[in-house]
């Protein structure tokens with residue numbers, strides 16, 4: 755019987771944010787493929803899990819994935835974890851999962867924390883429809899084109915960004931998209947957790963006094979359109995939270 759590939763979410767800061775199922779799977783698998791073995795070791799030590807680790811990161815994934823697939827085919831089970839949060843979400847693992855699916859192997863998600871969803875839920879911006887954009891391109895030309903493409907996007911937008919580039923990104927958004935409402939969520943679940951909310955100019959003023967440090971997720975209100983006024987902003991009633999049922 756081939757082994758199962760488990761895609762296991764780990765905490766984005768606070769080590770208590772891990773599910774019981776994730777701990778059981780990490781305890782039971784034959785091998786853990788980790789983006790950052792040192793960081794994963796800290797988590798495993800905290801929960802007294804002693805398992806062999808192998809590293810799988812952006813630059814070795816293409817070369818290493820076939821070896822991991824072979825071990826799955828030979829019956830060994832494997833847990834994939836990233837440095838923090840949910841693997842594959844702006845993190846390695848896509849090639850491995852793709853290959854496992856192509857080879858007919860069983861791939862099981864073990865869901866848990868992700869900074870994008872955590873930030874969205876506390877942003878105060880409409881969560882009913884949102885777009886995850888990950889990291890915007892670093893090169894100014896490419897980044898500008900991406901922002902232009904997104905200019906008329908009515909859904910709430912979620913970005914990951916380095917704290918060093920947040921100021922510049924906000925300036926570009928302000929110039930292209932106008933003074934939208936945003937939330938800058940930094941260091942979620944950690945000691946210096948902070949969520950700045952307001953219009954871009956309001957948040958820029960707060961950041962001017964105290965530039966952001968640590969890990970930052972940015973949530974931006976979508977473009978207003980006559981067909982879909984901004985939920986919770988132009989509408990009197992907030993969006994129905996049970997809409998999906």
Ligand code: SAM
Nearest residue numbers: 839840843844868869914915941942969970971
């Ligand atoms: N896979 C991860 C997830 O599910 O959230 C994301 C990995 S991505 C390489 C790292 C980026 O996620 C950071 O640069 C930051 O934008 C965001 N991030 C991760 N942890 C965070 C935290 N505790 N607070 C705010 N943003 C965070």
